[in-house]
Amino acid sequence: MFNYQKIVTSELDGGEGHLGTVRNFESPEEVVVVWDNGTAANYRCLGAYDLRIVDSASTGVKHEGAMCDFCRQSPIFGIRWKCGDCNNYDLCSICYHGDKHNLKHRFFRILCPGSNRFAVEPRRKAKKITVRGIFANARVIRGVDWQWEDQDGGNGKRGKVTEIQDWSAASPRSASYVIWDNGSKNLYRVGFEGMADLK
Structure with a gap:
């Protein structure tokens, strides 16, 4: 779904400049966002301007x-x-x-x-804001949608994102390629259909 940058004052997302993924629309006025730090929360939409779209390619x-x-x-x-x-x-x-x-x-x-x-x-x-989230070189762990057994070496184990890729040709920039500390490597959903395999 859409990748968003939050612009309201709240620390649920990690602070100004942190990115997340729209998981679903609760109603025409409300959306659920899963932030790249793993926190999920509801936000106003439909002209409320709580969120800013950074990249909608996914x-x-x-x-x-x-x-x-x-x-x-x-x-x-x-x-x-x-x-x-x-x-x-x-x-x-x-x-x-x-x-x-x-x-x-x-x-x-x-x-x-x-x-x-x-x-x-x-x-x-324009005022420049550094964006923070899941990019190349980010250290990550399992996210809310993890379904890949113990590829990562087990719950709480870390890995490093080497690049952002396409989960499918129709959904660009919707996945991250990770090398886990145990040496395992794979591609994981980050934005594809609102899924967050990593945080």
């Missing part, structure tokens, strides 16, 4: 016919960022948040094909 949302003009990803999965100052220039979320293209240019955020465009101020003026 949901399978794709912009057919659009290509990231920096990394050449085609189609663009997740949020499409369209330059408001250049003719026909797009970025994927990874490149947009990685400060690719001119930081003085305005962009439009397009959540899914056919949706409204939202104007975003130039990134040069």
Whole structure:
């Protein structure tokens, strides 16, 4: 589902900049988020602005016919960022948040094909927040959806994420490849269909 960054003041998620995964929608007004630290909680949605979408690629949302003009990803999965100052220039979320293209240019955020465009101020003026969560080099243990017996060496045993991968072709950036301290290696769901095998 959607990967989110929380922007309200609460420590359930670990603090400002921590990431999580939408597990499910309780109602049109409420969503359950499993934070990368393993905590789960309910949040308002539908215009409440408790959460900010960082990357929605794992949901399978794709912009057919659009290509990231920096990394050449085609189609663009997740949020499409369209330059408001250049003719026909797009970025994927990874490149947009990685400060690719001119930081003085305005962009439009397009959540899914056919949706409204939202104007975003130039990134040069934006406040930078370090995101924290399950990325390459993160140390992890079993999460709430673990179903892989003792591949990790047992409950509480640690491993290291070596890279973020696709659980399936239709769900990019929805899994993490882990090498456990016992030497075992495997791919685990982190975002695929709202699942969190790791924390």
